[in-house]
Amino acid sequence: MNDELRFARRHRAFERHVRHAASNKRWVSRRVFINTDLEDTMIRNKIAGAGAILCTMLAFGVAEGHEFKVGQIEIGHPYSRAMLPVAKVGGGYMKLTNNGAADRLVSATSARAGSVEFHEMKMNGAIMEMRELDSGIALPAKSTVELKPGGYHVMFMNVTQPFKEGEMVKATLVFEKAGPVDVEFSVGPVAGEKGHGAHAEHGK
Known part of the structure; x- marks a missing residue:
C-alpha cells in the first residue's frame, strides 16, 4: 500500500506539473503574440509617419523651389x-x-x-x-x-x-x-x- 500511495502521489504531482507547464506555455505564447503584434503596429506607424514627412518635404520642395x-x-x-x-x-x-x-x-x-x-x-x-x-x-x-x-x-x-x-x-x-x-x-x-x-x- 505504501508503494501504491507513493506512486499515486507522484502521478498526481506529475499531472500538476504538466498542467502548470502547459498553462505557462500558453501564457508565454500569448504574450509573444501580443508583443509581436504591438511591435508590428509600431513599425507600421513609424513607416507611415516617415512617409508623411517625406511627402510634406517633397511637396514643400515643389512649392518652394521649382x-x-x-x-x-x-x-x-x-x-x-x-x-x-x-x-x-x-x-x-x-x-x-x-x-x-x-x-x-x-x-x-x-x-x-x-x-x-x-x-x-x-x-x-x-x-x-x-x-x-x-x-x-x-x-x-x-x-x-x-x-x-x-x-x-x-x-x-x-x-x-x-x-x-x-x-x-x-x-x-x-x-x-x-x-x-x-x-x-x-x-x-x-x-x-x-x-x-x-x-x-x-x-x-
Whole structure:
C-alpha cells in the first residue's frame, strides 16, 4: 500500500506539473503574440509617419523651389497668392536671373486670365504708385531682377476663376531674345500686402 500511495502521489504531482507547464506555455505564447503584434503596429506607424514627412518635404520642395530655364535666363520659384472669390486680378512674382547678354521680358499669357501685364509699384513720398510697363521688364546682362510685392510684378487681368491655395497656375513667359518658356506659378495663401487694394480696384 505504501508503494501504491507513493506512486499515486507522484502521478498526481506529475499531472500538476504538466498542467502548470502547459498553462505557462500558453501564457508565454500569448504574450509573444501580443508583443509581436504591438511591435508590428509600431513599425507600421513609424513607416507611415516617415512617409508623411517625406511627402510634406517633397511637396514643400515643389512649392518652394521649382525653377525653369530658357536660354541663359533662369526663372526661380514663380508664385502667386490665393484670390478672394470676387477678385478678377491676381499678382505673380518670381526671380529672373540672366546669365547672358541683356534681354527683356516682353509679354506673358495664361489660360486663366483674359490678359497678362507687367506692373511696377513704388513709393512716391507717402503714396504708393502703380504703373503698367508697356515695354516689359529689362534684364541687364549678368544680373538678377526680382519680381515681388511692392515692386515689379506680373498682373493676371480678368481672371476666369480665382486662384486657390495649393494649385499651380500655368503661364507662358516670352523674352525678347531667349524666346518663350512655359512656367507654373504656385499659389500660396491670401496675403495682406499693402497695395493689393489698388490692384483690386484696377481690375474692376
